[in-house]
Every structure is written in structure tokens, then in C-alpha cells.
Amino acid sequence: MTKVFIIIFAVLLLGFAGYTWLSLHWSYASGERAGYVQKLSHKGWVCKTWEGEMAMVTMPGTVAEKFQFTIPDAAVAERINANLGKRMTLTYEQHRWIPSSCFGDTEYFVTDGRVTE
Numbered sequence: 001m002t003k004v005f006i007i008i009f010a011v012l013l014l015g016f017a018g019y020t021w022l023s024l025h026w027s028y029a030s031g032e033r034a035g036y037v038q039k040l041s042h043k044g045w046v047c048k049t050w051e052g053e054m055a056m057v058t059m060p061g062t063v064a065e066k067f068q069f070t071i072p073d074a075a076v077a078e079r080i081n082a083n084l085g086k087r088m089t090l091t092y093e094q095h096r097w098i099p100s101s102c103f104g105d106t107e108y109f110v111t112d113g114r115v116t117e
Helices: 002-025 074-081
Strands: 029-043 049-056 065-071 087-094 108-115
Touching: 029 065, 029 074, 049 074, 065 074, 065 087, 074 108
Parallel strands: 065 108
Antiparallel strands: 029 049, 029 087, 049 065, 087 108
């Protein structure tokens, strides 16, 4: 009986690990967004992640749409943090149904950022 329980537990654990790996390495969508990065913070109690917010303004005087994102790479976060307040283009990948917030608070993972003034 305990062998059956151990086998079932191992299969469930491997299934969960495989699902997590697949959701982090297979992107649902990818693209670029342009705007002004107005907030970037390194936050979390146990799992520290870089979380940011970009204001995307289409025309002066209109209400800005906010794009919230996660940065998994510290070097990319450093580069974006050095250019806060400047107009930037962020390259991102969307990863849906990630099982834990330990990987980030959003489903948009920024992989690159460059100044576009």
C-alpha cells in the first residue's frame, strides 16, 4: 500500500514539475510595448522578483494605459532601472497559467529593454 502511495505521489510531483517547466519555457505570446517605465521594484517575502509598470501614452493629453510586467533577469532589470523616466521599448513574452507567484506577479515577462527617444 505504501509503495502505491509513493508511486502516485512521485507521478503527481513530476507532473507538477513538468507543468511548471512548460508554463515558464513555452510562451503564449510575445511582442513589444513602448512607453515610459515609471515604477520598478524588487519585491516579495520569500521569492524576490522584479516588478514594474509602464505608462503607454498614445497622444499627449490622453489617459495612459498601464502595462504591468515582471523581469526575471537581474541584468535586464538593472538596465531598465538605469533608464527610468525615459521612453523605452520593452520586449516581452507572455506566460499564462504559471502555478506560483514565486516566478512573478504578472504573466508578462520582459526579456529586453531599450531607450527609443
